[in-house]
Amino acid sequence: MLAQSNAVPVETPEIVWAGLLPLLILSAGALLLVMFRSVVKRLPDDIEPHLITAVGPITVLGMWLAAGFAGTDVPLAGVRDDIGDPAFFVGFVLVMALAGSLVHTMEIGLDAAVTAGLGLAAFAATWGLWDDRWQVDGSFNAIGDQFAVDGFGLVFSGVLAASVVLVALLLDEYLRREDLDGPEMYILMLLAAAGGIVMSGANDLIVIFLGIETLSIAVYVMAAMHNRRTESQEAGLKYFVLGAFASAFLLYGIAFTYGATGSTNLVKIQSFLSSGQLIDNGLLMAAFGLLLVGFGFKVAAAPFHAWTPDVYQGAPTPVVAFMASAVKAAGFAALLRVFMLGFYSHVDDWRPAVGALAVLTLVVGSVMAIVQSDIKRMLAYSSISHAGFILVGVHAASSAGISSVAFYAVAYTFLVIGSFGVLTVVSGKGDRATSLDDLNGLAKRRPALAFVFTVFLLAQAGVPLTAGFVAKFAVIKAAVGSEFYWLAVVAMVTAVVSAFLYLRIVLSMYLGVQAEDAADRGDPIPKAAALAIGIAFSVTVGFGILPGPLSDLARDALPSLVGAG
Numbered sequence: 001m002l003a004q005s006n007a008v009p010v011e012t013p014e015i016v017w018a019g020l021l022p023l024l025i026l027s028a029g030a031l032l033l034v035m036f037r038s039v040v041k042r043l044p045d046d047i048e049p050h051l052i053t054a055v056g057p058i059t060v061l062g063m064w065l066a067a068g069f070a071g072t073d074v075p076l077a078g079v080r081d082d083i084g085d086p087a088f089f090v091g092f093v094l095v096m097a098l099a100g101s102l103v104h105t106m107e108i109g110l111d112a113a114v115t116a117g118l119g120l121a122a123f124a125a126t127w128g129l130w131d132d133r134w135q136v137d138g139s140f141n142a143i144g145d146q147f148a149v150d151g152f153g154l155v156f157s158g159v160l161a162a163s164v165v166l167v168a169l170l171l172d173e174y175l176r177r178e179d180l181d182g183p184e185m186y187i188l189m190l191l192a193a194a195g196g197i198v199m200s201g202a203n204d205l206i207v208i209f210l211g212i213e214t215l216s217i218a219v220y221v222m223a224a225m226h227n228r229r230t231e232s233q234e235a236g237l238k239y240f241v242l243g244a245f246a247s248a249f250l251l252y253g254i255a256f257t258y259g260a261t262g263s264t265n266l267v268k269i270q271s272f273l274s275s276g277q278l279i280d281n282g283l284l285m286a287a288f289g290l291l292l293v294g295f296g297f298k299v300a301a302a303p304f305h306a307w308t309p310d311v312y313q314g315a316p317t318p319v320v321a322f323m324a325s326a327v328k329a330a331g332f333a334a335l336l337r338v339f340m341l342g343f344y345s346h347v348d349d350w351r352p353a354v355g356a357l358a359v360l361t362l363v364v365g366s367v368m369a370i371v372q373s374d375i376k377r378m379l380a381y382s383s384i385s386h387a388g389f390i391l392v393g394v395h396a397a398s399s400a401g402i403s404s405v406a407f408y409a410v411a412y413t414f415l416v417i418g419s420f421g422v423l424t425v426v427s428g429k430g431d432r433a434t435s436l437d438d439l440n441g442l443a444k445r446r447p448a449l450a451f452v453f454t455v456f457l458l459a460q461a462g463v464p465l466t467a468g469f470v471a472k473f474a475v476i477k478a479a480v481g482s483e484f485y486w487l488a489v490v491a492m493v494t495a496v497v498s499a500f501l502y503l504r505i506v507l508s509m510y511l512g513v514q515a516e517d518a519a520d521r522g523d524p525i526p527k528a529a530a531l532a533i534g535i536a537f538s539v540t541v542g543f544g545i546l547p548g549p550l551s552d553l554a555r556d557a558l559p560s561l562v563g564a565g
Contacts, residue, residue: 013144020142021125022157023197026164029118030190033111037183108528112172115186119164119193126157145265146204151557153201155406156333159413160196163326164189166417166532170318170424173526177429178226178316185225189322192218196330203341205254205264208334212250212298216243219327223315229430235314242307246297253290257342260284266342273345288350291338292357298331301357301391302364305384309372312380317431320376321420324383325413332390332409339394340402347397354395359490361388366498375423375434378501379416382460385498386412389475392491396478399558404474406554411467411543415459418536422453425529439505440512449525450509452537457502459540462495466544470551 017024108116129149142149171185195214202208220243224236258264260283261272278284296304312320339350365385372378386408393405426442426449427433443450459468472495479488525533543550 013146014141015144016140016142016149019129019140019149020147021129022122022161023194025118025122025125026161026190026197027194029114029121030187030194033114033183033187033190037111108169108172109176111183111186112168112528115168115190116165118190119161119168122193122197123158123161123165126154126161130154130158141203142201145267146207147198147201148203149201152337152402152406153197153333155553155557156200156329156409157197159329159409160193160200160326163322163329163413163417164193166414166421166535167318167322167326169528169532170321170417170421172528174316174318174424174529178228180226185222185316185319188218188222188225191215192222192322193326196326196333199330200333200337202334202337203266205257205266205338205342208338209247209250209254211330212334213247215327215330216247216298219319219323222319222322223311225319226316226431229314231314232316233314235311238307239311239315242297246294246304249290249297250294253287253294256283256287256290260287266337269342270344273343284346285349288343288346289353292350292353295331295335295338296357299328299335299387299390300384301387302361302384305361305364305387308384309377309380312383313374313376313434317376317420317424317427317434320379321417321424324379324416324420328383328387329409329413332387332394332405336394336402336405340397344397351395351397354391355484355487358388358391358395358487361385361391362490362494363388366494366501369498369501370504372501373436375436375439375505378436378505379419379423382498382501383416385494386416386460388494389472389491392479392487393475395484395487396475396482398478398482399555400478400481401475402558403551403554404471404478406557407474407547407550408471410550410554411459411471411540414536414539415456415466415468418533418540419453419456419460421529421533421536422449422456425449425525425533436504436508437512439508442509442512446525449533452533453509454506455537456540457505459544461499461502464544465541467540467542467547467550468544470544470547474551 130151140149141147167189168186171189175181175185192215195211195216195218198211198214199208202211220236220240222236223239224233226232254264257269260278261269263269263272272278273284293304295301297307300308312323315323339347339354343350361384365381365383365388369378369381369385372381390405390408390412393401393408395401396404423434426439426446442453455466459466462469462472472491476488476491479485479491
């Protein structure tokens with residue numbers, strides 16, 4: 001006879017499906033795209049335009065059904081009711097059909113159109129959740145206490161969805177130019193963005209790790225997807241090996257955290273540490289260090305940045321745009337959730353380590369960037385420097401610090417995608433024209449593109465009237481507000497040093513002499529890439545002149561992280 005089991009039954013978590021809508025749109029969209037392309041390899045030329053036109057209405061209908069199938073008393077039900085009005089619904093569908101027709105006239109492929117449509121749908125769902133979350137005191141749990149829908153997570157979900165839209169537009173012409181047929185790149189990007197959304201909303205270390213691995217594995221493959229370039233395959237392999245190494249640190253950090261606190265849930269960890277019941281402080285300090293190493297790799301913070309220049313140089317340029325924007329944003333979202341929500345009561349223990357990381361990252365990024373001769377390597381070290389600025393906001397560990405990080409993440413996403421978008425256009429087949437000399441004379445053969453690139457570079461340097469200036473000012477102000485004047489001084493000095501890098505590129509475009517065998521001959525800019533660059537330019541300048549709306553949005557995300565004071 002079997003002994004009676006004393007096992008405690010596991011309670012099934014309550015799931016609010018509407019709260020998972022952005023995640024479901026991206027992940028289910030990737031799955032459906034895989035299934036469709038597994039059956040239909042290539043569509044007849046007379047059918048594809050009609051499918052592209054139908055992408056918009058189908059997306060709207062899917063959102064309407066998904067937003068309401070969980071019932072009328074859940075978040076997003078109000079959005080469903082608005083769309084449910086016949087006149088509004090029909091008008092919205094017609095507008096989206098018109099948008100689909102416009103996409104077709106811009107000669108965007110079906111896979112890119114579907115991916116961009118899914119990104120737009122995820123962004124719209126995120127916006128709907130942002131409005132409706134106030135009906136439930138600003139946040140609610142979507143999967144038990146493991147995944148939260150709150151202002152902080154929604155800001156980064158919006159960043160990830162916007163990245164999908166813009167990078168899909170850049171990928172369209174790039175894959176066509178490089179003869180890389182197939183939907184794989186789009187599918188991987190959708191899965192990576194879904195993993196990033198999990199990271200931005202997770203309230204449990206295990207769930208955060210699952211999101212990190214979902215994102216990372218997809219991006220490893222994306223980096224190596226250009227099978228005709230050995231540099232791309234080398235970049236993917238190097239990223240994979242070092243990424244696996246970093247994941248081990250994260251796992252050990254999670255294990256040590258569980259050993260010290262008895263939980264992996266961030267809210268429970270925060271409650272335990274605040275109660276003063278901690279027995280082994282050394283184990284917790286080890287957990288802090290291991291987690292910082294793991295997250296430091298994901299956000300390319302020095303000294304865990306060694307992979308960044310080589311991977312950025314070797315990976316396909318649109319993939320680098322996604323890595324520099326979405327991947328970095330997701331990494332910082334997870335880092336902030338862990339340390340501000342779970343470990344805030346021990347801020348004095350982990351803050352010195354974050355400060356050291358910030359200083360080292362700022363110095364390495366700004367100094368190493370100015371000695372490079374390849375644009376992609378320059379922008380790689382520039383991204384390291386930007387990670388240092390964001391770490392300044394994390395180090396402040398205050399309300400101003402969190403809001404500055406959210407603002408910086410949004411601003412940096414658009415300006416870095418715009419920068420790599422320009423580089424995608426001018427780099428030529430095989431991404432071979434990425435040296436500083438290849439930009440010589442760009443202002444003469446492509447004056448509009450040179451002007452836009454100049455604005456993006458000035459924004460990265462922190463010149464006024466750009467979103468980059470407001471972002472850098474916000475993190476430095478947060479450091480000053482927390483009375484870390486020394487860190488504010490380091491940030492300002494390194495900003496001046498890194499400005500020399502951007503000045504070199506601008507001078508090359510306007511004063512350099514184009515070589516006779518230059519790869520870029522000033523051909524017309526692909527319409528899809530022009531649209532992506534134009535959107536990024538508008539956001540960069542718009543939030544530089546009128547930063548108020550984005551500042552308010554970043555400030556509204558604060559109540560999500562209960563530890564921030």
